[in-house]
Amino acid sequence: MNVRQWCRDLGMGARFALTGGREGWVRMLLTAVGVGLGVALLLLTTALPHILTARDRVEDARQDFSASYDTAKAENSLLVAVTDTQWHDKNIRGRLLEPEGSRAPLPPGVGRFPAKGEMVASPALKRLLSSDGAELLRERIPYRITGTIGDDGLIGSRELAYYAGAEDLAPHSVGARVTRLTAFGNPNPSPERADPVLILMTLVVFVALLTPVAVFIAAAVRFGGERRDRRLAALRLVGSDSRTTRRIAAGEALAGSLLGLAVGAVLFLIGRQVAGSVEVMGESFFPNYLDPSPTLVALVAVAVPSAAVLVTLLAMRGVVVEPLGVVRTAKPPRRRLWWRLLVPLAGLAMLYPMIGKGRRNGDFNQYLVTGGVLLLLVGVTALLPWLVEAFVARLGGGGVSWQLAVRRLQLSSGTAARMVNGIAVAVAGAIALQMLFAGVEGQYTRDTGQDPRRAQMEVDLSGHTPLGAARAEFAGAKGVRTSVALSTGQVGGKRREPDLTATVTVGDCAALREVARMPSCRDGDVFAVDNPYSDSEYQKELRPLMRPGARVWIDPTQGEARGREIAWTLPATVREATARKDSLQGDPSGLLVTPSALPAKALSTVNGHIYLRLDEAVPDAQEHVRTTTARIDPLAYSWTWAATEQSNRYASLRTGLFLGAVCVLALIGASLLVSQLEQLRERRKLLSSLLAFGTRRRTLGLSVLWQTAVPITLGLLLAATVGLTLGTVLLKLTATPVSVDWASVLSLTGAGAAVVLAVTLLSLPPLVRMMRPEGLRTE
Incomplete structure (x- = not known):
C-alpha cells in the first residue's frame, strides 16, 4: 500500500468537499452536524468518570465525621454539629461550627469561621432564602449570611449548604450529636467492596448508551452518498481507477468528519457551560467537572475520522462508478442472513460462560460482558437491513402514496434501514436495561420497618x-x-x-x-x-x-x-x-x-x-x-x-441511566431530523417532477410518512425481540428470576416511535418547500 498515494487521494477528496460549491458545502455541513452531535455525546460520556471522581473528592475533603470519640480539646480542635434539613424534595446540608482554638481547621470553601448568629451559604441556598415563599425556611435557618461557600466546598453548582457559627456545643454529648475534629477529610478511607452486579449494570449502561451514538456517526458520514457517487463518475472519465475513486470519496467523508469533530467540540463546550446552571433529578455539576480524560478525547479524535474512512470504503464496495455514470445494479443481490445471525449469536456465546454467577459466585469478566452486549446490539444493525429488504420485497399494490413509498423502499432499503438503525439499537438497549434494573431492584431495596400509615x-x-x-x-x-x-x-x-x-x-x-x-x-x-x-x-x-x-x-x-x-x-x-x-x-x-x-x-x-x-x-x-x-x-x-429505601449506589446508577437516556433520545431526534432532511434534499428533483406531473402534495407527504413508518415498525419489532433476549440473558447472569414488565417494554417502544413521528412532522415544512416546479431547474 502506497501511503503517499493514499494521502494524496484523501487530500483531493477533502478539497472536493471544501471547493465543491453549494452542493458540496451543504453535504459536508450535514455530515458535520450529524457527526458533531455524536461527538458531543461521546465527549460527555468520556467526562462522566471525572464527574464522579470530582464529586467524591469534594465529599471526602469535607467529611466531618470521626470514628474516635476521645479527641481532646486543643488549639487545633473544632466542634461540628450536623443540622441537615430538607426543603420540599431538596436536601440542605447544614453544619454548626465552634472553633476551640486559633488553629482550628476550616472547612473546604470557607475563608473564615462565621460568628454566632452568622453563616456562610452556598450561592443556591442564598438565592433560595431570598426567594418568595421561603418564609418557613428563613425561620428554620435564621442566621445572617456573611459569606459564600467556594466551589471547592460544594459537590454541585445547585447544592444547598451552609456553615453557621455556634457556641456551647460541647455539652451536647460529643460523639453522638457533636463531633470534635482536628482536620476535615477521611484520612483512612476504607475501600468499599465492589458489587459484581453493579459493575455489570454499569458496563451495560455504558455500552447500551454509546452503541447508538456510534451507529449514528457511521450513518452521518454517508450523508449525500448518492449525489457524491454520481459526481465521482467524472473522475473515472478523466482516468481515475476505481480504487482511487473510493479513496477520494473517503477523503470527502474525512473532511466532513473532521469538521464534525470541531462542531462536536463546540457543542460540548456549550453544553459544559449549560451544565453548570441546570439541575436534573436533584443532581448538579460545575463546568470544570466535565473535563474528559485526555486519553479518551484522543481516542475519539482518532476513532471518528478513521471510522468515516472505513465506513465509506466499505459502502463504496457495493457501488460501481463508471465513466458514464453510477451503477448500483438495478436488482442488487439479496442480502444473506447467515452471517448476520452470527453477530448476535457470537454475543450470546460470550455471555454464556457467566450465566448464574450472580453476586456470590465471583466477578464478571468485563471484556466478555462488554463484547457480548455490544455484539447483541450491533446485531440489530446487521439484521435490520435484511429484515426491511425481505419485508418490502413482498409488499404489493395500494394507494398512490403507498406505492410511491414501497417502490422507494424496494430501490433503497439499505438507506431506510440506516435511518432507523440507531433508534432500534437504543430501544433494544433500553428494554434490556429496564428488565435488568426491574429484576434486581428488590436486591437493592430494603424494608425500613416503618409504616407511613401509622406516622408520617x-x-x-x-x-x-x-x-x-x-x-x-x-x-x-x-x-x-x-x-x-x-x-x-x-x-x-x-x-x-x-x-x-x-x-x-x-x-x-x-x-x-x-x-x-x-x-x-x-x-x-x-x-x-x-x-x-x-x-x-x-x-x-x-x-x-x-x-x-x-x-x-x-x-x-x-x-x-x-x-x-x-x-x-x-x-x-x-x-x-x-x-x-x-x-x-x-x-x-x-x-x-x-x-x-x-x-x-x-x-x-x-x-x-x-x-x-x-x-x-x-x-x-x-x-x-x-x-x-x-x-x-x-x-x-x-x-x-x-416503607422502603434503596441503595445509594443503585439509585445513582439509575439516575445516570436516566440522564444518559435523555441525552441519547435528544441525539436520536436531532440526528434523525438531519438524516431526513438530507434524504429529502437528495430527492428534491424527483419530488418536483412528480408534482409537475400532477401528483398531489398530500400524496407526496403521505409517501414520505410511509417510507418512515414501515422501517421504523420493523426496527422497533426487532429491537423489542433483541432487547427481551438481552434482558433475559442479563437476568440469568445475575441469577435473578426472569420477568418482563410489558408496560415498560411498550412504553419504551412507544417512546422510540414518538421520536420518529415528531421528526417526520418537523420534516414536513421543508418537504412542502421542496415540492415546487422550480426544483427542476438545473445548471
Missing part, C-alpha cells in the same frame, strides 16, 4: 430538650394531627461491657399502646415485650434481663468510660405485653416502662423520639414540622417515614 414523620431529640415540652410544641404545630412521645435506652446485666443488652422504651400508657398490646396499664407498670414477629432465640436470651427483681444497669458502658451507668432493680411484678405488628417501633423488644417506674436520674440517659401524624390537607405540613424542630432543638433530627 419522626423527630429524634438531642437529649437536652424536655420530651414533654417538645411534644406540646409539636402538638400545636400547624399540620400536626397527633403526636406520640417515647424515649429509648439500653439496659445490661453488667455495668461495663455487658454481653447482652435490651431496649428500654419509656412512655405513658397511651404511648406504650402504640408499641404493644397490654391488658391494662397505669403509671408505675413495667412490661416485658413478647414479639411474635421477631427472632424467638434472641427473645429467649433477653429473658434473664427482664425477670422480676433482676438487677440491671441503665446505659452500661460500651467501650468508653463515661461513668453514666445507673443501677436499677426491676419491680417484683413485670407484666407481659405483645408487640403490635404495626408498632411505631420497627422491631419492638425488651422492656416497656412507664415514667414513674424508672429511676429519676435515668431519664437523662434515654433518647426522646416524637412520632407525628400529619394532616395532609394542610399545605407544607412537613415544612412546618421541620421548622418547629429547628426552633425547639437545632440538633434534633427529623425525617419522613418511608
Whole structure:
C-alpha cells in the first residue's frame, strides 16, 4: 500500500468537499452536524468518570465525621454539629461550627469561621432564602449570611449548604450529636467492596448508551452518498481507477468528519457551560467537572475520522462508478442472513460462560460482558437491513402514496434501514436495561420497618430538650394531627461491657399502646415485650434481663468510660405485653416502662423520639414540622417515614441511566431530523417532477410518512425481540428470576416511535418547500 498515494487521494477528496460549491458545502455541513452531535455525546460520556471522581473528592475533603470519640480539646480542635434539613424534595446540608482554638481547621470553601448568629451559604441556598415563599425556611435557618461557600466546598453548582457559627456545643454529648475534629477529610478511607452486579449494570449502561451514538456517526458520514457517487463518475472519465475513486470519496467523508469533530467540540463546550446552571433529578455539576480524560478525547479524535474512512470504503464496495455514470445494479443481490445471525449469536456465546454467577459466585469478566452486549446490539444493525429488504420485497399494490413509498423502499432499503438503525439499537438497549434494573431492584431495596400509615414523620431529640415540652410544641404545630412521645435506652446485666443488652422504651400508657398490646396499664407498670414477629432465640436470651427483681444497669458502658451507668432493680411484678405488628417501633423488644417506674436520674440517659401524624390537607405540613424542630432543638433530627429505601449506589446508577437516556433520545431526534432532511434534499428533483406531473402534495407527504413508518415498525419489532433476549440473558447472569414488565417494554417502544413521528412532522415544512416546479431547474 502506497501511503503517499493514499494521502494524496484523501487530500483531493477533502478539497472536493471544501471547493465543491453549494452542493458540496451543504453535504459536508450535514455530515458535520450529524457527526458533531455524536461527538458531543461521546465527549460527555468520556467526562462522566471525572464527574464522579470530582464529586467524591469534594465529599471526602469535607467529611466531618470521626470514628474516635476521645479527641481532646486543643488549639487545633473544632466542634461540628450536623443540622441537615430538607426543603420540599431538596436536601440542605447544614453544619454548626465552634472553633476551640486559633488553629482550628476550616472547612473546604470557607475563608473564615462565621460568628454566632452568622453563616456562610452556598450561592443556591442564598438565592433560595431570598426567594418568595421561603418564609418557613428563613425561620428554620435564621442566621445572617456573611459569606459564600467556594466551589471547592460544594459537590454541585445547585447544592444547598451552609456553615453557621455556634457556641456551647460541647455539652451536647460529643460523639453522638457533636463531633470534635482536628482536620476535615477521611484520612483512612476504607475501600468499599465492589458489587459484581453493579459493575455489570454499569458496563451495560455504558455500552447500551454509546452503541447508538456510534451507529449514528457511521450513518452521518454517508450523508449525500448518492449525489457524491454520481459526481465521482467524472473522475473515472478523466482516468481515475476505481480504487482511487473510493479513496477520494473517503477523503470527502474525512473532511466532513473532521469538521464534525470541531462542531462536536463546540457543542460540548456549550453544553459544559449549560451544565453548570441546570439541575436534573436533584443532581448538579460545575463546568470544570466535565473535563474528559485526555486519553479518551484522543481516542475519539482518532476513532471518528478513521471510522468515516472505513465506513465509506466499505459502502463504496457495493457501488460501481463508471465513466458514464453510477451503477448500483438495478436488482442488487439479496442480502444473506447467515452471517448476520452470527453477530448476535457470537454475543450470546460470550455471555454464556457467566450465566448464574450472580453476586456470590465471583466477578464478571468485563471484556466478555462488554463484547457480548455490544455484539447483541450491533446485531440489530446487521439484521435490520435484511429484515426491511425481505419485508418490502413482498409488499404489493395500494394507494398512490403507498406505492410511491414501497417502490422507494424496494430501490433503497439499505438507506431506510440506516435511518432507523440507531433508534432500534437504543430501544433494544433500553428494554434490556429496564428488565435488568426491574429484576434486581428488590436486591437493592430494603424494608425500613416503618409504616407511613401509622406516622408520617419522626423527630429524634438531642437529649437536652424536655420530651414533654417538645411534644406540646409539636402538638400545636400547624399540620400536626397527633403526636406520640417515647424515649429509648439500653439496659445490661453488667455495668461495663455487658454481653447482652435490651431496649428500654419509656412512655405513658397511651404511648406504650402504640408499641404493644397490654391488658391494662397505669403509671408505675413495667412490661416485658413478647414479639411474635421477631427472632424467638434472641427473645429467649433477653429473658434473664427482664425477670422480676433482676438487677440491671441503665446505659452500661460500651467501650468508653463515661461513668453514666445507673443501677436499677426491676419491680417484683413485670407484666407481659405483645408487640403490635404495626408498632411505631420497627422491631419492638425488651422492656416497656412507664415514667414513674424508672429511676429519676435515668431519664437523662434515654433518647426522646416524637412520632407525628400529619394532616395532609394542610399545605407544607412537613415544612412546618421541620421548622418547629429547628426552633425547639437545632440538633434534633427529623425525617419522613418511608416503607422502603434503596441503595445509594443503585439509585445513582439509575439516575445516570436516566440522564444518559435523555441525552441519547435528544441525539436520536436531532440526528434523525438531519438524516431526513438530507434524504429529502437528495430527492428534491424527483419530488418536483412528480408534482409537475400532477401528483398531489398530500400524496407526496403521505409517501414520505410511509417510507418512515414501515422501517421504523420493523426496527422497533426487532429491537423489542433483541432487547427481551438481552434482558433475559442479563437476568440469568445475575441469577435473578426472569420477568418482563410489558408496560415498560411498550412504553419504551412507544417512546422510540414518538421520536420518529415528531421528526417526520418537523420534516414536513421543508418537504412542502421542496415540492415546487422550480426544483427542476438545473445548471
